[in-house]
Amino acid sequence: MILELDNLSKSYGGTQALRGLTLQIEAGSVYGLLGPNGSGKTTTLGLALGVLQASGGAVRWFGQPLSSQSKRRVGALLETPNFFPYLSARQNLLLAADVKHADPASVDTALALVNLKDRQHDAFRSFSLGMKQRLALASTLLGNPEVLVLDEPTNGLDPQGIAEVRELIQRLAAEGKTIIIASHLLDEIEKVCTHVAVLQRGELRVAGPVSSILAATDRVAVRVAPDVPPAALLQALSQLAWVSDVKAEPAGTISAVLAPGHSPADLNRALFAQGIILAGLELRHRTLEAQFLELTK
């Protein structure tokens, strides 16, 4: 287990920012932390990284309590890129490499990876938001950590930058790194994450593999040829105990939800057995966005 959060709580004065969060993150997963603004994502990461003092609960990295050694196995970007504005990009990374006990030579690799080699001698304060964000990403990669913690990693990036970061995350995940991403950009999470946890007002709503969270509510849409009466299809569907939430849609299409363990092929086979030939069959993945809105309603 890479990271275990056990009944973690945090309050700021009278405000309870996080209530008894328990979460396990396994090695090799790309774990998305989702939630609206103020749901406790950054608070969770701040507690996990040791910059906030928990009101209760425990954090364990690699099965051990948080320590300087465990932190050096993690590269993290929390909220904003934090650098000395008067130092150049390169000077800032050399400093970070010192703190992380990373090889100073890795600074060049990191700068090249985020395309900042040409601007490495410019002061951090002269950078655009996107460049600052890229520098922060470069800093997380120093010392080749096993785990990356990225809080809103695509903040301030243009569409091309977002695509580059997504590609970088997928490449790093393919190398076997565990990646923890907090974001409110559902599209991002859906594209790169294997697991997701949804937070709302400091509480965990749901956690698990993206596929299982999304699959439970996938809909199947079916269409019959014009010469088959729609009533016959409805009648046939009502015979199947594992089909629920049958809805008529425009243009003679009918959609329904299949119980777990049943595939669109099962549906096709069952309908064919009842003499109904389908003209169209479509599995509609429910978007994470729809699922998220439903969960945080």
Next chain:
Amino acid sequence: MLRAELRKILPYRTVWFILLLYAALLALFVSVGSGVVINGQPVGNTLYAFPELWHKLSYVASYFNLLLGILLIILITDEFQFRTFRQQVIDGSSVAALVQGKLAVSALLAAFGVLTVLAVGLFFGLTRSPASAGQAGQQLGAVLLYGAQALGYLALAALLAFLLRKSGPAILAFMLYAWVVEPLSRLLVPDEIDRYFPTKVFSALTPTPGQELLDTVTGPSSALLPTQALPLALAYAALFWLLSYLLLRNRDL
């Protein structure tokens, strides 16, 4: 750790500006000192005679500790403002290491103060009172006591910076405490007690030159002797750094 601190400080123009200002103001004060008229007579070059020069210079330099303190406050509050303390903790520093880094910086600043006093003293002493050059190596302890005093003021500045996190309020609090709060509170407290107050202890390390003469007029001063003040000053400095550590450890970054 020191390397990381040097990476932050060396390219920072503000640091060089304040250090140069410290050296320039000290040299300026010392160079115009001979023009001061006492009893109708300019003090003249007797001011620069070794070894008394070291006591006078340490006393003058004690007024410039304020600049070193302000510089340290800027260096500490910058890290809160830039959120770099936070990032360094994320990257693997312990809170103790952050405080030790700033302690090392304070030692560097105090060493800079001591070296500047030595350089200014040697320059003016050797050029304006060459006859006393043979005694230049005597009573250098006065300069070391000044170094201890600088460490004390810097520890106080660091504590206020860690407490208030913003440069403006911390600098204001530093000056108010040293010049207003403690002097006023000393008025309300008996002399036997107030001589143990922090800035009173620190200033006892560099007594006013000719204090013995003044004492014969005004009665004995209640201040501690420098040798008595030294262990207390170092204890205060250690206490302020310990409090800084506890503050940082128990707060969110």
